[in-house]
Amino acid sequence: MTAALASAGMTAELTRGGGKIAVAVAGVETADLDGLLPGVAFEAADVDSMGPAPWTTTEPSAVLVVARTPTDLRRAVTLSGELPAASMVGVIVVESPPWCDAPGVPLSPGLGRRFLRDVGVSRYGSTGWRVKARFSEPRPAGEVAAAVARSFGGHHLSGYPLPMAGLAGPGLADWRPGDPNVTVADRQGPVPERSGVSTADLAIRAVPPGPRWIDERVPAVDRRPSVTWERIGSPGGYQALAGAQFAPEAVPPVDERSVNPQGFLKTPTRPVADLLQRDGRWEIRLEDRTLTRLPASGGVTDADVGRLRRLRGVRVAWRPAHTGPIAAVRAVTALAAAGVPLLSDPPPEWAARALGPELATRLTAATEEDLADDLRREEHSVRLRRTALTQHGTMARWRDLAARSGIAVPAPPAISVIMCTRRAALVPFALGQIQRQRGVDLEVILTLHGVPAGTPEVARAVAGFDRPITVVEADASVPFGVVLNQAARHAGGSFLSKWDDDDWYGPHHLADMMLAQSYSGAELVGAASEFFYLQQIDLTIRRDWTSETMSNHVAGGTFVVARSAFEALGGFRPVPRAVDVQFFQDLLRAGGGIYRTHGLGFVARRAARGRHTWQEPIGYFLARAKEQWRGFRPSRLMEWEQ
Structure with a gap:
């Protein structure tokens, strides 16, 4: 690490003021700072041992935050209130994964923008970043660190839901x-x-x-x-x-906004590696090469995950030779949350207790043969990440701690499912797909586009639906975009979900969308349009789409959008077709983000006849098929039985 820090050096602007510099380090040894700041007087504090008022220097000439990865920088942000103020603030991130955005300093209004005089962003080595900010008067260095950390990801706000x-x-x-x-x-x-x-x-x-x-x-x-x-x-x-x-x-939570499925590769190029002990710490080795070495705490960073993305999986050995039990469980939990496919024998009893019964079972659910198959491997990855993030993520951990301490916190945000149909016969099927959704609070806005609410199959399906439902009628001549906007006016949820009447959805579809939103921070999330059932020839195909990435497009029948973003754009354009594409483009131009998660919980239907707003011939789909199966063959995550 010393050589890496010394090679990039530090600009004269940060050190030319004289005096002593306050340096906060995260994931970097304080001894390495001598190579970074040769001949400069500084006082260093490590965030992993930092308490209140860690510096004796109360008015430093500059403040520098040095973090090994964006994940480590986020740990420094946790203690940002303890960073002193200075007119010159620098942030160095030594390495970052390829999916991270370039950082910036989008300071909060009133806390620094009007005082900012100069800011510079440059590469630090081959994968790191360096940010320098100069102000007209001393400003809290923690605000700069938080802004840089925030800019690496998609979240516009750094805070978490209650409890404080x-x-x-x-x-x-x-x-x-x-x-x-x-x-x-x-x-x-x-x-x-x-x-x-x-x-x-x-x-x-x-x-x-x-x-x-x-x-x-x-x-x-x-x-x-x-x-x-x-x-x-x-x-x-x-x-x-x-x-x-x-x-x-008892285990520190996974930082889901940094260690998560982003960057997952469907077709890896390397075999299964091993999580092994060496010199009292765990490292992941492929044959005779160390891919990454974990710290004594067992913490996994986004850069660590980036080094593992091309692996088919990681084999876990539970021998008590690593640092300790909490570090061991913490490392495995973070790898699972990142969607790294894991192979494991039954965990020892102490580990199973800390993992929780569901995650402990998930770890043993896959075999070498499963990981050799791309689809089975991804299914295993999705189940692991879903369990780890929902049970061990930061938000989940603090909600659980609050409940155990008798502290009331607001309920998770509700979803309004907007389903517009011209086909009365499909209403029972569509409501049945919504009915089986798990892990979310939802309501349905059923919009009948030229279909009377009194139609027998519609009336029976609505009467048998046991979740909140509102029926909206619209004349058949009204453009599709206008109809959707009319439905949205009746919605009460914080998020709006667009739903197709003839497609299949897995029982975790909405929960997976909300999970993706929580770790990506995107205003709109949706699934990749991978699986299609070509009803005309009784064939299921799978297309090759990259998932777990920021994108400009998702499957139109899968997306969930924050209500605030929807209202900021005024809703859908009043056009009869292509409303999804128009909305996506408008959102991106306005500065919003779209995140595409996995497509294993959705199957689109293409019939010989129908009123799809997107119509392509059978040959279009066959030419783009990566895999195909006779009959209806969804992913196992659909939990579908004909």
Whole structure:
């Protein structure tokens, strides 16, 4: 690491003011800073051991944040409130994965824009980035670090949903990565106030705790930053592995906004690698080559995941030779959340407790033969990532901790499913597809385009539907885009889902869309249009689409869009066809993002006759087929039985 830092150097602008520089490091050894800042006076603090007021230098001439990866930078953001102010602020990210955007400094209004005098963004080595910002007067360096971290991803806001978090003691940055609203307190408390109100709803406290927690307003949950095998082997140490003390909530969460399925490759070029122990730490090796070496904490970064994307999978060995049980579970959970296909024997009992029963079972569900098949491999990846993200992601972890502490938090956002049809006979089928959706709060806006609501099959299907449903009637002459906008006016959800009346959807379709939105930050998410059932010739085909990526297009019958983005554009254009494409283009031009997740939970139907707004001959689909099967053959994720 020293050579990498020294090779890129640091600009004279950051150091020419004289005085001492305050340096925060994340994922980088402080000893490596001598090569970065030769002959410069600086005071360094590591975010993994940082507590309140970590510097003696209260008015540094500049502040520098050095992070190994964007994931590490997000850990620094967690403690950004402890960074001092300066008129010159620099951020260095040593390496980043290929799917990360170039960083910038989109400062929040009122916190720095009017003071900004100069900003520069340049490459740092071959895969890293360097950002320098100069202000007319000292500004909080944490605001710059948060802005740079935010610009690497798709989220316009850095914050997380409630509860507001407090961290009491060092070594806890992993518990709320990337959240600049975190409050840092001493181990015993209290949590600071703002406007007479506590700045946190729930605190994580490092143990051993020392003094008694004194803040009666804010519950505190004690957690160990690390539990080593040496500590467990000492007298009484095995209590750390007993019962609920080593359950999923004892493990730091996965930073889903950084370590997630983005960049997944459907057709890898390398075989299965091994997660092995070496010198007390885990590393992933392919034959005699180390692809990545994990830190003692077991934390996995986006750059680590980037090195593994071309692998067919990773084989996990559960021998107790790595740093400790929490580090082991944390590493495996993060790899699963990233969608890395994993092979594993049944985890030991201590690991199974911390993984949770569902993820522990998922790990053992695939074989070498499954991973050799591209479709079976991707199905295994989707099941792993879905389970790991929904049970071990940051948002899931804090909602669970809040529930255990008796803290009320708002319900997850609701979805309004907009389904427009001209075909009364398909209404029972379409509502049945919506009925089987799991893991989401939804309502249906059924829009009948030239179809009377009193039509017998429509009336029976609506009466038998046991979720909230609103029926909207529109004349057949009204353009499709206008009809959809009329339906949207009746919607009450925070997200709008467009639904086709004749296509098949897996039971996790909407949940997967919301999961993709949570880690991508895109205003609109949808599935790749991979599977088609060509009804005319009774054939299922699969097309080759890249998924888990920012895109300019998704399957029109799958997308979910934030209501705020939909309203900002005024809805769909009042045209009879191509409403999806028009909306996608308008959203992109306006600065919104579109994310395409996997297409295994959706099958489009193409009949000999019909009223599809997108009509192509059978040959069009056959010419683009990567695979084909006789009959109706969806992915196993559809959970479909004819």
